[in-house]
Amino acid sequence: MEDYQVRLEFFEGPMDLLVYLIHKNEIDIYDIPIALIADQYLDYVTRIETLNLEKAGDFLLMAATLLQIKSRMLLPGPEIEGEEFADPRTELVEKILEYMQFKEIAEKMRCLEDLSGSQAERGFSEVEFYRAQEDGEPQVEATVNELILAFSRLLTQASRPEPVHRVLRERISTASRVRQIREILSRKRRVLFSDLAAGGTGRLFLVVTLVALLEMAKGGEIKVEQNDPFTEIWIARARLKPVEEKAGEEIEEEGFSGEGGKEKK
């Protein structure tokens, strides 16, 4: 019983646990003592429930299945002429066998992975994997995709309900955010995207920041960089001088002269 304490976090899911119980009790998989298994399984589930209710939920369906099989084994079925009594365990056994089979296959694939990894190809793939150099200089040019992914992560965080306090809605336009970012970049050659995002609160601020960055990237004013894929994103200055500021609230399309156009705000 104490076994469980050690392995509590190790079971990925119900199948994992079942297989463990089968091995532990040295059960013949073609003749599973359902009562025993169901009891041990339930015992385990109750334990994880005290630790982590959410995780226990994954295991509930199997618990119910086991109990159902157990009860069907106990109750004699109606005697039907010419029909054999179907073993209620059959489906479960097949499921377990299938699962074990794929676990085995996965192990063999691990060997394949190792073997293939020990062989080098000619040249190297430009694509995914770069090692960051010692001085931490960005190696990979991030794409808009990475930026948007990082943004959506931040957005999710920003949406979490905060302890109640008065939030002043800050009115901010894309143009003024661009100016702010430009100003930051004039002092430091580059800045972390997450730092920029932390410069204000609320989703509106994040959205405006993103739009500002996209506009600046489009104008060639900034570069978006990463040391490694899936790490922090840096926003760096790309040009010595920023593009002439266009008049008006919105950032205009290039080519619009702005003369006699909208009022400067």
Next chain:
Amino acid sequence: MSGFTKEVIVEAVLFASVEPVPARKIALAAGCSEEDVQAAVVSLNEAYEKQGRSFRINRIAEGFQFRTLPEFADYVRGLSRQIAASRISAAGLETLAIIAYRQPITRTEIEKIRGVNVSGVLKSLIEKKLITITGRAQVLGRPLLYGTTREFLRYFGLADLSLLPKESELQVILAGENEGSGQAGAQKRTQDQGEEEQQALM
């Protein structure tokens, strides 16, 4: 054509490639038949072995590719920019195994086998380009179908899917471990399934 042997021309074409190249393309570039290409590869590999060279021409992802021998792993690992640390997680491997054998397959079907949620794993495998969406199932809700990619073959150093470990081989191992009265029926059904799988993979 100059005085070069077909072999040496095939060698040149392969040398110039980084990715695995299908025989068809080599034949086109080298100006010979696909059979010639096959023969050339065999004889080149024989020569390399005789000369004690550090590389061979492997059959990868339905094509041919130069690869160093496993013995040289330590030497080349430092130079190659591929990070060794990017091994697939156990969960990822299991999910990959299921997809490789049962493709095309939906997320729900995968989860039925694994017994856990696989959304995160699927996302990661897609990002690594080892699996892709191959279509939609013709059932209610039209869920997405997943299958392995060419990159999958390349990553595992496989020529094609038929070289994955055979399901039926594994059946024998399981049966041996658990000798008992039990359900002959259950055993037989999964065995048949295994054979079907084998046919499908060929």
